[in-house]
Amino acid sequence: MKCKxxxxxxxxxxRQHRMALCKEHFIEWIPEQTERFIKKYNMxxxxxxxxxxxxxxxxxxxxxxxxxxxxYKADGLYLGLGIDGGVNYSDESHRLTAEFAEKNxxxxxxxxxxxxxxxxxxxxxxxxxxxxxxxxxxxxxxxxHEMNRIARDLGYDVLATGHNLDDEAAVLFGNxxxxxxxxxxxxxxxxPEKDGLARKVKPLCRFYEREMTAYSIARGxxxxxxxxxxxxxxxxxxxxxxxxxxxNTRPGIKLTFYLRxxxxxxSGNLFIEKDAVQAHIHPCAKCGQPTSAPDLCSFxxxxxxxxxxxx
Ligand code: SF4
Ligand code: ZN
Numbered sequence: 001m002k003c004k005x006x007x008x009x010x011x012x013x014x015r016q017h018r019m020a021l022c023k024e025h026f027i028e029w030i031p032e033q034t035e036r037f038i039k040k041y042n043m044x045x046x047x048x049x050x051x052x053x054x055x056x057x058x059x060x061x062x063x064x065x066x067x068x069x070x071x072y073k074a075d076g077l078y079l080g081l082g083i084d085g086g087v088n089y090s091d092e093s094h095r096l097t098a099e100f101a102e103k104n105x106x107x108x109x110x111x112x113x114x115x116x117x118x119x120x121x122x123x124x125x126x127x128x129x130x131x132x133x134x135x136x137x138x139x140x141x142x143x144x145h146e147m148n149r150i151a152r153d154l155g156y157d158v159l160a161t162g163h164n165l166d167d168e169a170a171v172l173f174g175n176x177x178x179x180x181x182x183x184x185x186x187x188x189x190x191x192p193e194k195d196g197l198a199r200k201v202k203p204l205c206r207f208y209e210r211e212m213t214a215y216s217i218a219r220g221x222x223x224x225x226x227x228x229x230x231x232x233x234x235x236x237x238x239x240x241x242x243x244x245x246x247x248n249t250r251p252g253i254k255l256t257f258y259l260r261x262x263x264x265x266x267s268g269n270l271f272i273e274k275d276a277v278q279a280h281i282h283p284c285a286k287c288g289q290p291t292s293a294p295d296l297c298s299f300x301x302x303x304x305x306x307x308x309x310x311x
Contacts, residue, residue, distance in 0.1 A: 001013055001020045002020065003020060003021050003022035003025055004019050004020060004021060004025075005021060005022070005025040006022060006024075006025060008022045009022060010022055011023045011026065011214075011218075012026045012211070012214045014208075014211065015251035015252070016208070016251050016252035016254075016255050017252075023218050026214065026215070026218060027215060027218050027219060030062075030066060030207070030211070030215050031066045031069050031070050033206070033207070034066050034067075034070065034203050034204065035070055037189070037203055037205070037206055038201075038203055041189045041190050041201070042190065043158070043160075043189070043190055043201040043203060044072070044157060044158045044160075044199075044201065046071060046072060046073070047073075048073070048157035048158055049073050049075070049155065049156045049157050049158075050067060050072055050073060050074040050075070050156065050157070050158050050159075050160050051074075051075055051076075051077050051109075051147075051150070051151050051154070051156040051158070051159050051160065052064045052067065052074050052075070052076050052077065052160045052161075052162075053076075053077050053079070053143075053147055053159065053160070053161045053162070054076040054077065054078050054097050054100075054108070054162075055078070055079075055093055055097070055162075055224075056078070056092070056093025056094065056095075056096045056097045056223060056224040057093070057162070057223055057224055058212055058213055058216040058221065058223040059162030059163070059164050059167075059204060059209075059212050060161070060162035061096075061097070061100055061162075061216065061221050061223050062162065062204070062212050062215050062216045062219070062221060063160060063161075063162040063203060063204055064076055064100070064106070065100075065104070065219055065221060066203070066204075066215075067160070067203070068104060068106065074106075074160070075106065075107040075108070075109065075156075076097065076101055076106060076107065076108040076109065077108075077109045077110075077111070077147065077150055077151075078093075078094055078097045078098075078108060078109070078110045078111070079111055079112075079113060079142075079143055079146055079147070080094060080110060080111065080112035080113060080114065080115075081113055081120065081121040081139060081142075081143075082112070082113060082114045082119075082120025082121055082122065082123070083120070083121060083122060083135075083228060083229065083230070084122075084229075089224070089226060089228055089229060092224055092226075093224045094110065096222055096223060096224055098110075099222065100221065100222070109150060109154065111146055111150060113142055113146065116146075117303055118306075118307075119303075119306055121135050121138055121139045121142060122135050124138050124142070124302065124303075124306055125137075125138040125139070127305070127306045127309050127310065128302050128305060128306060130302070134230055134234075135230055136230060136234065138302065139230075141298055141299055141302065142299060144299075145287075145289065145297070145299035147159055147198075148197055148198050148289060149287065149289060151198040152196070152198055152289075156198065157198075157199065158198065158199045158200070158201055159198045159199065159200050159201070160200075160201050160202070160203060161200065161201075161202055162202075162204055162212075163202040163204065163205055164204045164205065164207050164208065164209050164211075164212050165204075165205060165206055165207055165208050165209070165254060165255060165258060166208060166209035166240055166243070166244075166254065167209075167236075168187070168202070168205050168258055169240075169243050169254045169255075169257055169258050170236050170239040170240045170243060171183075171187060171236070172184075172187060172257065172258060172261055173239045173242070173243060173257070174235065174236065174239050175187065184270070185270075187261075188262070188265065189201065189202050189203075189205045189262070190202075194290075195281045195290040196283060196288070196289060196290040197289075197290055205258070206255070206258075206259075208254070208255075243257075279292035280292060284296050284297035284300055285300075286300040286304075287299070287300050
């Protein structure tokens, strides 16, 4: 297989684009494409301050690397979740994130949920009984709450996450299977700033997961290989595997599935749009973040409940 740009030996073959590239051209192509997506979806400009949510995994570190190479003002945010799971997942992911920041002279903000609120994610999950024994729903709620709070408190214009195409296609697949219209409506590469919620963007949403792995390795980025110990057996993982099987026989199907969905949204052809009811949003009485719940937001209610339970 030859590199499409230079004719040299290709190291990455992208069947969905019918294109193979050598290492050098691949690590140039990824930022070029990212820049194209940032512009196409009006994500942010070079004047705006971007906060990248970094977990120590390949996608978020690759995103930080790409934005920095493209000359954007991008700082990092690491959320300490207090997840151990035998591999000291949180410690190790923080170490790798901090090392990346230091090596590249970048600013990293670290917020430890346990220090901030008194409970790690697994403890909070046990106390609150949310998510039937799996901490993922508590974790997701806490991450959304904290990312928004910090972006707002520190004056960032936009919050960027490293979701790739495999993540987006799996979420879309799940939401379509269940016809979750609320979630389908919210799934886009850019969620504009609204009612006290920071603008959220996913600049890597059109890259396959394997492209992000190849990019991180080619760039020599040290990332945490272990998945979070709670990721195992998650429904999303099952959807990803199912989509991978489809992709093996029909290269490009994942990308088409996602892009056609975005096109349908864009052209207003997503019939659910007409039926969606807008919830009434107002500030949480405790933290001031937007919520549709009557008094406190779900996160503050969860912390209050934990405080009452533990006395
Ligand atoms: Fe949080 Fe781990 Fe679940 Fe991801 S898999 S949501 S990091 S607990
Ligand atoms: Zn609140």
